[in-house]
Amino acid sequence: xxxxxxxxxxxxxxxxxxxxxxxxxxxxxxxxxxxxxxxxxxxxxxxxxxxxxxxxxxxxxxxxxxxxxxxxxxxxxxxxxxxxxxxxxxxxxxxxxxxxxxxxxxxxxxxxxxxxxxxxxxxxxxxxxxxxxxxxxxxxxxxxxxxxxxxxxxxxxxxxxxxxxxxxxxxxxxxxxxxxxxxxxxxxxxxxxxxxxxxxxxxxxxxxxxxxxxxxxxxxxxxxxxxx
Amino acid sequence: xxxxxxxxxxxxxxxxxxxxxxxxxxxxxxxxxxxxxxxxxxxxxxxxxxxxxxxxxxxxxxxxxxxxxxxxxxxxxxxxxxxxxxxxxxxxxxxxxxxxxxxxxxxxxxxxxx
Numbered sequence: 001x002x003x004x005x006x007x008x009x010x011x012x013x014x015x016x017x018x019x020x021x022x023x024x025x026x027x028x029x030x031x032x033x034x035x036x037x038x039x040x041x042x043x044x045x046x047x048x049x050x051x052x053x054x055x056x057x058x059x060x061x062x063x064x065x066x067x068x069x070x071x072x073x074x075x076x077x078x079x080x081x082x083x084x085x086x087x088x089x090x091x092x093x094x095x096x097x098x099x100x101x102x103x104x105x106x107x108x109x110x111x112x113x114x115x116x117x118x119x120x121x122x123x124x125x126x127x128x129x130x131x132x133x134x135x136x137x138x139x140x141x142x143x144x145x146x147x148x149x150x151x152x153x154x155x156x157x158x159x160x161x162x163x164x165x166x167x168x169x170x171x172x173x174x175x176x177x178x179x180x181x182x183x184x185x186x187x188x189x190x191x192x193x194x195x196x197x198x199x200x201x202x203x204x205x206x207x208x209x210x211x212x213x214x215x216x217x218x219x220x221x222x223x224x225x226x227x228x
Numbered sequence: 229x230x231x232x233x234x235x236x237x238x239x240x241x242x243x244x245x246x247x248x249x250x251x252x253x254x255x256x257x258x259x260x261x262x263x264x265x266x267x268x269x270x271x272x273x274x275x276x277x278x279x280x281x282x283x284x285x286x287x288x289x290x291x292x293x294x295x296x297x298x299x300x301x302x303x304x305x306x307x308x309x310x311x312x313x314x315x316x317x318x319x320x321x322x323x324x325x326x327x328x329x330x331x332x333x334x335x336x337x338x339x340x341x342x
Contacts (some may be wrong), residue, residue, distance in 0.1 A: 036331075036333075038327070051332055051334075054334050055334070056331060056332065056333035056334060057331065057332045057333075058327045058328060058330075058331045058332075059327055059330065060323050060324070060327045061323050061326050061327065062319075062323055064320055064323060068320050068323075068324070071324070072324045072327055072328065075324070075328065076328060076331060079328070080333075170317060172316065172320055223309065223310065223313060224313075226253050226255050226256070226306070226310055
């Protein structure tokens with residue numbers, strides 16, 4: 001079975017990524033996918049650059065966070081009749097040509113979710129501190145969800161339409177990465193991991209997670225369990 | 229007696245609020261019920277505060293009341309935090325609806341839309 005790339009929507013949440021978003025979109029567009037950029041209330045020209053590069057643009061009137069951006073993008077993609085939804089980071093650390101491999105995995109494994117894993121694949125210039133932080137986050141997620149995964153915070157994921165309809169992110173900020181895994185586990189739909197490559201640059205490292213953020217993520221996850 | 233009646237009315241209001249809070253956050257509702265019932269207990273049996281304080285190692289009954297008050301304050305702070313989160317979810321849904329309503333798509337995507 002082959003996948004019609006015109007029915008694949010790439011969801012890219014972006015906040016103040018004006019300097020790099022054109023390149024990211026060009027790479028994805030050159031692979032033949034449709035792409036929606038969620039401009040999360042950027043103060044720069046992220047939305048303008050994204051639209052000029054050929055992406056659909058949905059602009060949050062205020063900055064809400066990456067999790068909110070992903071949920072907006074998923075809802076937009078579903079409203080446009082997407083058969084497959086792929087989440088993709090805006091900071092240039094993913095490789096667009098790996099999307100095809102992930103989608104192939106989805107078809108051959110007959111699964112509803114494919115989760116990218118840098119620890120099954122490769123990384124370039126990954127600092128030791130980041131590696132340790134990700135390992136700790138993965139151990140925590142394995143413990144809380146029971147999912148046998150190797151990379152809990154990878155922004156490159158693919159889902160079928162059926163899978164995307166089970167995702168309802170309520171964690172606006174960075175805790176969404178754990179929340180999405182909880183929702184996948186609760187959906188009982190099949191998932192697999194696939195190797196991907198993450199290219200760390202000074203730019204992506206500056207925009208990425210800090211160790212201090214992990215405390216906030218834990219508070220968000222805990223608080224979410226206290227109310228309906 | 230007047231003070232006891234007044235405090236009883238106030239604590240009953242707290243219990244009503246706990247019942248209301250339970251819908252948003254069961255844990256806050258239950259903690260508030262516990263605090264309210266403890267308050268009623270000590271209002272009508274103040275001598276038990278001292279013996280309970282002595283039994284739990286706090287010493288004076290007044291210190292037990294003080295610590296209980298601190299605990300109630302923390303529950304209220306938690307409740308406020310949860311309410312702010314709930315409001316943020318409402319704002320998010322509103323902002324998302326506005327954003328999706330104003331989405332811009334390239335011409336070829338418009339042709340592909342169902």
